[in-house]
Amino acid sequence: MSTVLDTTAQAPGVPAPVRTGLRWNNRYAQLGPAYVTALAPQSLPATHPPYWVGQSRAVGDWLGLAPDWTTSEDLLAALTGNAPLVGSAPVATVYSGHQFGVWAGQLGDGRALLLGEVQGETDSGLEIQLKGAGRTPYSRMGDGRAVLRSSIREFLASEAMHALGVPTTRALCVTGSDAPVRRETVETAAVVTRVAPSFIRFGHFEHFASREQFDELRVLADYVIDRYYPECRTTDAYQGNAYAALLAAVSERTAVLLAHWQAVGFCHGVMNTDNMSILGLTLDYGPYQFLDGYDPGHICNHSDTQGRYAYARQPNVAYWNLHALAQALMPLIEDETLAQAAVDVYRERFPLELDLRYRAKLGLRTEQADDRPLLEATLRLLAGERTDYTIFWRRLSQHVAASVRGASEAQALRDLFIDTAPFDAWLGRYETRLSQENQPDSAHTMLSVNPKFVLRNWLGEQAIRRAREQDQSGVARLLALLERPHDEHPGHEAEAGFPPDWASSIEISCSS
Known part of the structure; x- marks a missing residue:
């Protein structure tokens, strides 16, 4: 299933279709023109050729791509929208919806194109979508492009959430280009290749109901x-x-x-x-x-x-x-x-x-009547001083694991609080409840559900800044941590630490 070019005759100047060996079905497109508009991706200027920014080998395996896909210049062009994929039938889908609680009317895939559906290695069908591949009939005066910043964020978040066990769409890759895209400032273009069993939204149903279709x-x-x-x-x-x-x-x-x-x-x-x-x-x-x-x-x-x-x-x-x-x-x-x-x-x-x-998260493998009050007390404790959420749960897990070995890491946990009296009272209550559990099992559970690494905004921002300088190593390194967020990853303590002071100045909006 290596990536090769289709040798079918084509018009002069039109890129050769790229053959991937994927088996396409395109069932949603077959619903017809009431649901989709068929159109090809818009190529980026030849003066700004695409380059790889980030790649998920796990998603490539899920789709059944050949191992060499990560080095294929042909696939790079196709996943940037610069060449068609053999077997795909690109469409933009129409939907409507409520935005911030207000009916917004017709929306639709304004910068996304559904390439079609493929038969995955372990799934009955997986839809592949390019986000940022150009204007569609639903772009509402937009340019249909995505920028490097938001594309890296989506790529990393998709794979991070999957590794955390959260139901999510996935991301195969991000490709970038130096083609300028204007947002609040001039940024550069990028395309995310997204994968999911379906991208159908509540808004697809709202669209037809609102029109009495x-x-x-x-x-x-x-x-x-x-x-x-x-x-x-x-x-x-x-x-x-x-x-x-x-x-x-x-x-x-x-x-x-x-x-x-x-x-x-x-x-x-x-x-x-x-x-x-x-x-x-x-x-x-x-x-x-x-x-x-x-x-x-x-x-x-x-x-x-x-x-x-x-x-x-x-x-x-x-x-x-x-x-x-x-x-x-x-x-x-x-x-x-x-x-x-x-x-x-x-x-x-x-x-x-x-x-x-x-x-x-608390290591309570059995259920008891007073568990809900304990959960609520835990969250009140954290809210009282806005304690770092991820670090608290990870240190609590390490404390329980240390207790199994006859040690204690309670001080590292206590250090998260300025006013230690409420914490000490809570810890006594918690350990009394935990004593009714098999603590080795509890420790194992906690370390497997309370991650050491999550995709904090400042971590993403660091990777984005490097990528803007054509250094993609930050994206790759962060992806490796986020794909195994519960592992220790020695040498990467900084990425699991407290946010730096400058992190509070990061603002994200609907354009992010």
Whole structure:
């Protein structure tokens, strides 16, 4: 399956199609022109040739690419949009949505192109998408380009979240070019190759419902059910209503997703309905952030002036978004009671999933009645001094592991707090509860769920600054840490340390 050029005859000046050996299907494009617009990527100027910025060999293996793909100049051109891929059928998809709680009308893939769907090594189908490959009919006066800064952030975040066990889209690679792109300042162009079983969003359903295109809405819902939720056809729940069952299944996956986000300290930053995956994946990494100090009210998006998407509000926003999806599906469900019951699956499942993850973070492998108050007390303790979230959990894990060896690392944990009295009281309460567990098992669990490394903004910023100077080593080194975030990685203590003072000046917005 090595990457070779297709020798089919072609028009003069048109790049030769690149053959990858991938088996393409392109099922979503086959839904027709109501759903997609067929168009090719826009090539970057020949005066600014592409170059590799970052590559995920793990995603390449997932897709079934040949091992030499990372050195292929032909594939580099194709994944920048400068040459077609044999078998692909590029389209931009149309959707609508609510942005910051306000109906925004028609949106769509303004800078993304779905190349098609391929048969992966272990999956029934994986969609491949280029983000930043030029203007589409849905660009809304934009240039359709992505910049190096945001592309590196999305590439690294996609792979970091996957390694943390969080449901997410993936990223095969980032390619860069010196072609200028104007944002707040003049930056350089880049393209992210994204991979997921599907990029369908809540907004795809909202689009057809808002236009009263109910036949198209039904076709879309049937496609999603048959491809991704076939059990909805056979369930007896919801009076056998497959569309209500679909809504319930999406609600359940969304609950699991939000529990992952909250437990790992991830702030999405722009939870618009057009950024919500129908498969419960983390979708569209823009102004995201992993918490530094624990602040429930933290707002990571500089554009979010009202704090709608603050960290602690994310779970309720997801519930609101599910109501928007329910409203879009009502012409198919036709029963408000069934629809509300399906959405309420989220309210029932989310606290259970969140408790499950926090018990694991605390090493509590059994469940007891007073665990919830202990979890709440832990978060109050952290919020009191805005204690570094990731470092606290990692040091707590190391303290429990040391206790198994008959040692103690409590002082390193205590040093995180200025006022140690509340901490000492909490630690006594926690260790009493932990004594009821098998502590070697607890330590193992904690070290496997409380990462040493997360993609802090300042780490990403360092890699971006080097990449702007044509030094891609920072991206590669950071990716290696984030792909195995629970390992110790000797020699990389700085990347697991406290943010430097300058990190607080980093601002991320919807253009990030």
